[in-house]
Amino acid sequence: MQGSFWMKRVFSDLYRRGMSSYLVDDSRYSFLRELELNKRNSGVYNGKWFGSGEVVTSISPASGQIIAEVVTGNEADYDACVSASQEAWQQWSELPAPRRGNIVQQIGDALRAKLLPLGKLVSLEMGKILPEGIGEVQEYVDICDYAVGLSRTLEGKYLPSERPGHALMEVWNPLGVIGVISAFNFPLAVYGWNSAIAMVCGDTVLWKGAPSTSLVSVATTKLVSRVLERNGLPGAICALCQGGSLIGELMVKDERLPLISFTGSTAVGQKVGVQVQQRFGKSLLELGGNNSVVVADDADLDLVVPSVVFASVGTAGQRCTTLRRLILHKQVYDTVLERLKRAYSQVLLKVGDPLGEGTLLGPLHSTEAVHNFKTRVEEVIRAGGKVEFGGK
Amino acid sequence: MQGSFWMKRVFSDLYRRGMSSYLVDDSRYSFLRELELNKRNSGVYNGKWFGSGEVVTSISPASGQIIAEVVTGNEADYDACVSASQEAWQQWSELPAPRRGNIVQQIGDALRAKLLPLGKLVSLEMGKILPEGIGEVQEYVDICDYAVGLSRTLEGKYLPSERPGHALMEVWNPLGVIGVISAFNFPLAVYGWNSAIAMVCGDTVLWKGAPSTSLVSVATTKLVSRVLERNGLPGAICALCQGGSLIGELMVKDERLPLISFTGSTAVGQKVGVQVQQRFGKSLLELGGNNSVVVADDADLDLVVPSVVFASVGTAGQRCTTLRRLILHKQVYDTVLERLKRAYSQVLLKVGDPLGEGTLLGPLHSTEAVHNFKTRVEEVIRAGGKVEFGGK
Amino acid sequence: MQGSFWMKRVFSDLYRRGMSSYLVDDSRYSFLRELELNKRNSGVYNGKWFGSGEVVTSISPASGQIIAEVVTGNEADYDACVSASQEAWQQWSELPAPRRGNIVQQIGDALRAKLLPLGKLVSLEMGKILPEGIGEVQEYVDICDYAVGLSRTLEGKYLPSERPGHALMEVWNPLGVIGVISAFNFPLAVYGWNSAIAMVCGDTVLWKGAPSTSLVSVATTKLVSRVLERNGLPGAICALCQGGSLIGELMVKDERLPLISFTGSTAVGQKVGVQVQQRFGKSLLELGGNNSVVVADDADLDLVVPSVVFASVGTAGQRCTTLRRLILHKQVYDTVLERLKRAYSQVLLKVGDPLGEGTLLGPLHSTEAVHNFKTRVEEVIRAGGKVEFGGK
Amino acid sequence: MQGSFWMKRVFSDLYRRGMSSYLVDDSRYSFLRELELNKRNSGVYNGKWFGSGEVVTSISPASGQIIAEVVTGNEADYDACVSASQEAWQQWSELPAPRRGNIVQQIGDALRAKLLPLGKLVSLEMGKILPEGIGEVQEYVDICDYAVGLSRTLEGKYLPSERPGHALMEVWNPLGVIGVISAFNFPLAVYGWNSAIAMVCGDTVLWKGAPSTSLVSVATTKLVSRVLERNGLPGAICALCQGGSLIGELMVKDERLPLISFTGSTAVGQKVGVQVQQRFGKSLLELGGNNSVVVADDADLDLVVPSVVFASVGTAGQRCTTLRRLILHKQVYDTVLERLKRAYSQVLLKVGDPLGEGTLLGPLHSTEAVHNFKTRVEEVIRAGGKVEFGGK
Structure with missing residues (x-):
């Protein structure tokens, strides 16, 4: 029953949620205040912060506790973002590229200064372990x-x-306002890759992050906007419009956005x-994967086993590059299986709070993900598959 | 005594030379006429052919027989070449690069059409075996x-x-007239590399080939000049001034030549x-080498032995990339040595006329080269070295 | 009534068509035989020529006379092309790129040798004037x-x-079989651009040319296939499947074709x-244009007038880059209009057989095009437009 | 007599020099201490600071006052630098390039933090005005x-x-230790250009700055060394050996330095x-210039006059890009001359202490330079030239 230890915790926590105070008020999570987050946060930015859409409650997948709330954008909010970003583009695209690079450099420096708090927020809201959370900021x-x-x-x-x-x-001429739609599993790095490159190219950016990681979107945009404002530049160079599929569909169909970068x-x-x-x-699509590892009979198993474990449990398997299939030569089948079981039993000892010291495996991001995972395992069993480890 | 079989032949042929008729008149060498070579050839070209310097007698290193004569350039001839090439540059450098490329393409086609006769001339005058002679034309x-x-x-x-x-x-702007000084061992390809690139870049070329391969220079320039003339372009785009160190020194010191490409x-x-x-x-220097092969104890000897033999006897060892030193792990020393001796004994059976069918090893290029080779072997012996094969 | 002189001729010729013998049998069009065209030609090639689909009759738009017939491909023929081209790709993609370049060079040489007959065929079948027909071959x-x-x-x-x-x-790795769907207005050059680049990249090509220019497709593929066969390479490196929208739709939906290049x-x-x-x-789309020229009050009218006329009447206006709108500053309006009328009256004198000496304007490609042209002019008149020249 | 006002000041200051205390002790020049400069400074660095050669006294060209002293390197010191830098190269060249880039970024940040004091030092020791001094740091x-x-x-x-x-x-592989010999007129930026690029390429650097700007060399190397040490890297990645022509000659002849970058x-x-x-x-040579401006009769004189003045008096004319000759069309000759005189009379009001607010023209760098300047003017006069302004 070890394998689903933390899954159970998620469920029980979800019930307890009503009673929880918000983590943003909890002194153990003071890094949230350091990131300028409040109990309720505007989720739309076009030079100023606003938002008239639904309120999203951001939950820690590890504990089920509410972190804080974000007010997303509605259609009018979205329009105000695109208009402001188009206007900002007039100025931004005329700036010499090295000057734009200097702004991006300042953003990089601002991120360096908040490496730890921002990494913690990624970990808290998305659920990946802290080294992975910090790693995302480092990638930016x-x-x-x-x-x-x-x-x-x-x-x-x-x-x-x-x-x-x-x-x-x-x-090479700038295109205009670039729409970036990012997913929950890399709530920060994907935006960083897209926006930093777009910015030096002379484009402005309109970002919609995943609804369930809205706080990362807000905190990041706060940090970026400070740099823009300090330099007397329009904030809408890096606009934000949090929201659900409505906003995503508006972006995809909007002729004012010449390029959509979508991850999902x-x-x-x-x-x-x-x-x-x-x-x-134009579109940039960063979609799903279906990776396998083929292990030949002369493979170096000391390399195989840790690689397979890391590729499988990293980010709790919620990556496009996650390993899904392991194809073993019959001569190494038994050995690899045995060593993997041993390795997984070690990993189990390190399951827990992603912010905790030494944790190797955090929670799945949502109850829906837990459900999908269970369903998929059941399908495999019905199809004749066998659970070699855990799963009880 | 096998090893010096053909060397002896060279010497005896040198004595007989006086009596020989010129090979250009010999019907067995009719490819020389096909290349527009005559008994006496002008060795200077700046749009028209002339030459008032020394007369060079071109000799087949394999037989010692005279092929034909070339009238080299004196200082005034050289000046007439540079002037004409500078003037041609005014027109050539203004031509759009793709149009220049088209001319080079026509030169390539003209070379394809004369692949065999030109390859034979390289082999006859330089002494390398026919496949190597043809290979030079192919490189061009x-x-x-x-x-x-x-x-x-x-x-x-x-x-x-x-x-x-x-x-x-x-x-990138064209430089002007490029001076190309090439060596006897690659009498054609080096000129091809330099001139084809220089030409598309918008530069004109003044070439001085090695005196002992003057016929290659003349035949090649004839072929190139036909293409230029057919297109109504000044021949001095590809000027030629055959001669010895006098012409070379004039080129090196001449401020009208912004770039000297020297091989030697x-x-x-x-x-x-x-x-x-x-x-x-500016200078491009393509100079000597000092290559060694290190053979480890786990080397694939089936690869080592033919590689070493080819790297040693190819072009009769007269290449910058020729193998000079073989460093053997003690565990393979005896085996490699034995196999090399066997391989060399096979090569000896294929020593002979470079134009001959199946010849693997032709003559050294000159009597001076033969002398240097012998002297070097003697030095090695005096220094304690041992001749493992041949040399008697 | 001058303007529609040749249009009338087209219609009357269409009636007379029944009686015409095929131009391929007419000694005045002997260049068709030189291109290996027959009365009836297979329009599918995958290493051998075949075709079981509809028979297309190719008509000269200038005279309405039948040139020859082409048997297009059906679905099974198409499949045989893709299979063969995929198989050819295994070999072609493994060939070193410079060797592939050498094949493309031979194709270029083969085209040079047939510059005139192929240019004439383009002119005869498409209807553009001969210099434009030759120009297409030159672009290839x-x-x-x-x-x-x-x-x-x-x-x-x-x-x-x-x-x-x-x-x-x-x-950069080759993709596979590239689908090229080209249009009637550039029946040759578009294929040349796509196929030459695809070939050196290591890809094979499956071409569907416009049905009404099937002879150009057949003649070009004959020429290319000769080069491939001469080099012992599979002909399906450059496969052809003439046909209509059926074949086009098969290509667009076919997952075996990783890239579709479409012009239309x-x-x-x-x-x-x-x-x-x-x-x-992946898709490469080369679609319609809507070009205008804006003439300022200080424009050089000696440059404007011929540019406008050429941009309007070149290829009888059947180019994506054709000029559709002329926006004149009021101060030059009258002058430019007057000069354009004069220029058009000169052009009218040069309307006629596109193969004829000195013709500046040939026919529209089809009766449908004539109909569309007339309809559009009528719409403009109804919308308040005025015909300044011709059109009566 | 206005023109030589400050020159005279230089001379009188030189006489007063004996009595001056060192500026490094003067609280008005506290930025010197901020740069870690002392009364006597080691001028050699290879991981640690030392120096056994001549002592150089660094003088402010504006006031003739002594700033501080630098102990230069002798031949043994030089050798210790090259050895240490070669050893450091083993480690540095193996570091991944992005990691090397990160070190250079930290150097850039360290320079940003010292922009003003370092700019002031350049201005004080070299003599160029403060905006130019700061500009040099900014270029780095x-x-x-x-x-x-x-x-x-x-x-x-x-x-x-x-x-x-x-x-x-x-x-692209790193070369080894790069020798940088820089000149007095750009005592900092030239080193910056060379060293930043060399460092990311994986090369280490040995610098010899001009003897008369030794303090800039020392202060810069101190700042760079702090970054290296903080990262646990060998200081000899950026070695320094101040000295005169002896050190320069050692560098030029030293086969251990594969590339010499020389400015002078x-x-x-x-x-x-x-x-x-x-x-x-290999050598990179950044040598003298001889620039002229040609003014046509339709030139925009509002652009010409300030451009000419700036190009002539910037850095007191001590730049390779300084304007030396002004070629005027006769129709604008008088006007330009008149306007230049007016402009120069304005400049004269802004001659003075390069560190002073609003100064446009500082001193020549040395008494030798003053002498050369006077001599050159006299030669011009003897040759028939006329001094149009100043010079009396």
Whole structure:
């Protein structure tokens, strides 16, 4: 029964939720205040903070406790974001790229200064363990460094022409407002990759993060907006409109957004791609995976076992790169299975609060995810599969 | 005594030379006429053929027989070449690069059409075996293809500037007349590499080939000049001034030649580099090598032995990439040595006329080379070295 | 009534068509035989020629006379093309890129040798004037040169990694069979651009040309296939399946074709893009245009007038880059109008057989195009527009 | 007599020098202490600070007052620098480039934090006005940003090969210890450009700054060394060996330094280039200029006059890009001359202490420079030239 220890905890916590005070008021989570989060937070930003849509309650997947609330955007809010971001683009796109790079560098520095609190928020709200939470912030920092260099090296080509006295010039122009729709499993890094590159390219960004990680979106945008404001630049260069599928659909169909970067499931991504193509827009799709490891009979098992475990349980298996299938040569089948069981039994000792010291495996992100996981295991069993470890 | 069989032949042939008729008149060498070579050939070309310097007699290193004569250039001839090439540059550098590429393509096609006769000439005059002679022409053909593409893809960069409304453009401009001094061991390919690239870049070329391979220089320039003339372009785009060290020194010191590409010995290359640097010119130096092969105890000897033999006897050891030292792990020392001896004994059966069917090893290029080779072997023996095979 | 002189001729010719013998049998059109065209031609090629679909009759838009017939492909024929091209890809994609470039170079040379007959066929079957027909072949030749260079310079990047002892390598791999759907107005060049680049990249190509220019597709594929066969390579590297919208739809939905390059109307292109995206394929869309020229009051009218006329009447206005709207500053309105009328009256004198010496304007490609043209003019008049010249 | 007002001040100050206390002890120059400078400073650094050579007294060119002293390196000190830097290279070159970029980023941040004091030191010791002094530090900061990006984008190419199953890889490897010899007129920025790029490329640096700006070298190296030490890296990654021509000559001839970057006069640069070429080393030479402005009769004089003045008096004319010759169309000659005189009379009012508020023109760097300037003016007069303004 060990395997579902924390799942049970989630459920019981969900019942207890009514009685909980908000974690944002809990002094053990003072990093939330450090990130300028309040009990109720506006989830829309276009230079100023507002929001007239539904209120989303952000819950810690580990404890089921409420962290804080976010007021999402409605259709009018969304429109106000796009308009402001388009207007901001007029100014931003005219700024020399190295100057834009300098702003991105300041964002990187601001992130460095909040590496720990922001990493903790990612861990608390998404559920991944703290080193992974911090790792996401670090990825944003790294892409900022990369983008700073790009702001001085982003090149077109100057090519010979067939025509005397002429040359061909390849000049990269900014597109406009870039729509970024990100998923719960990487609530911060995906935005960082997209926005840092878009910004040095001269584009402004409108972000919709996953509803269940709205606090990460708000805290990140607060931090970014401080940098923009300090430099006398329009905040709508990095606009935010939290919300659910309504906002996502508005973005996908909006001709004012020349490029949609979507991260999420393959099923939704297919629809997004088609709808954006319908209006001759551009899309970046970061969708699901289905990875397997094939272990040959001469493989180095000391490398195989930890790799397989990490690839399977990292981010509690909620990554596009998560390992789903392990294909073993018959000569190593028994050995690998035995060693994996031993490894998993070690991991079980480290299941728990993702913010806790030494935790290796945190919770699934939602009760829906728990349900899907159980259902899938049942299907496998019905299909003749056998649970080798845990699952009772 | 096998090893020096053909060396002896060289010497005896040298004595007989006086009586020989010129090979250019010999019907067995009719490819020479096909290449527009005559008994006496002008060795200077700047749009027309002339030459007032010394007459060089070109000798087949395999037989010692005279092939034909070339009238080299004197100082005035050289000056007439540089002037004409500078003037041609005015027109050539203004031509769109893809149009220049088209000319180079036509040169490539002309070379394809003369692959065999030109390959035979390289083999006859330089002494390398026919497949190597043809290989040189093929390398020139290949670089022409490469240069054709380059004529449409040779790019500068268009980069962001710190200054609003500005951009940085990297534009590659032609230099002027490029001086190419090539060596006897690759009498054709080195010129091909340098000239094809220089031509698409918008530069004209002044070539001085090795005196002892003057016929290759003349035949190649004839072929190239036909293409230029057919297109109504000045022949001095590809000027030629055969001659000895006098012409070489004029080139190295001439401020009208912004870039000198020199292939030859390290000792001379050092002087060339310094003299060109003295006048703030640019130099490309392709000098000597000193290659070794280290054979570990677990090496695949089936790969080692033929590689070592080919790297040692290819071009009769007259390449910058020739293998000079073989460093054997003691556990494979005896085996490798034994197998090398066997391999060399096979090679000995294939020593002979480089134009002959199946020949693997042709003559050294000159009597001086033969002398140097013998002297070096004697030094090695005096230093305690042992001749394991041949040499008697 | 001058303007529709040749349109009338088209219609009367259409009536007379029944009586005409095929132009392929007419000695004045002997270039058709030179291109290996017959009275009835197979329109499907996958290494051998076949075809079991509808028979298309190819008509000269200028005279309405039948040129020859082409047997298009049905669904089974199409499948045989894709299978063969996939199999050919196994071999082709493994060939070193420079070797593939060499094949493309031979295709370029083969096109050079047939520049005139192929240009004449384009002109005869599509209706554009001969210089434009030859121009299309030349564009294919040029892209071959470009592709040859690309075959040696197509680069990935080798980048620093964060991980000690590691590097990041960007390696471009071939995709598979590329589907090319081209339009009537550039029946040859569009295929050339797509296929030459695809080929050096290691991809094979399946082409469906416009049904009304099937002879160009057949003649071009004959020429290309000769090169492939001469080199002992599978013909299905450049497969052909002529046909109508059925074949087009099969291609668009076929997961075996990872990339569809479509040239045609915006309306159809939108559907193509969406259907390809639906299956996560890649698409290259070359669709309609809507170009205008804005003439300021200080414009150089000597440049404006011929530019406008050429941009309007070139290819009889059947280009994506055709000029549709002319926006004149009021101060130059009258002058430009007057000069344009004069210019058009000159053009009228040069309307006629596109193969004829000095013809500037040939026929529209089809009776449907004539109908659309007339209808559009009527709409403009109803909307208050005025016909300033011709049209009566 | 206005023009030489400050020159005279220089001379009188030189006489007074004996009595001056050191500026490093003067509280008005407290930024010197902030830069960790002392009365006597070691001028050699290879991980630790030392120096056994001559003592150089650093003088403010504006006042002739002594700032502080620097103990330069002798031959043994130099050797200790090269050895340590070679050893440091073993570690530094193995570090992943992005990690090296992170160090350079920290150096950039450290420079940002000392922008003003370091800018003041440049101004005080070199003599250029404060905005130019700060500008030099900013250039170093900017190149650090650029280099950070480069550390993740510095690319080789991955190219197709003629050989089946093979590819060509272009991999850029670090060279070793780079020798940087910089000049007095840009005592900081030139080092910044060279060292930031060299560092991300994996090379270590040995710097010899101009003797008369030794304090800038010491202060900069202190700042850089703090970053290296904080990261547990060998200080000899950025070694320093102040000294005169002896050290310079050792560097130029030293085969352990594969690349010499030299900034200075054309005469010395020629010798450096030749000596480095002699040993087949690489050199980067940043030498003298001889710039002219040609003013046509339709030039915008509002742009011409300030451009000419700035290009002439900036850095007191001590730049390779300084304007030396003004070529005026006769129709604008009088007007431009008149306006230049007016402009120069304005500049004269702003001659003075380079650290002073509003100063536009500071002193020449040395008494030798003053002498050369006077001599050159006299030569011009003797040659028939006329002094239009100042000079009396």
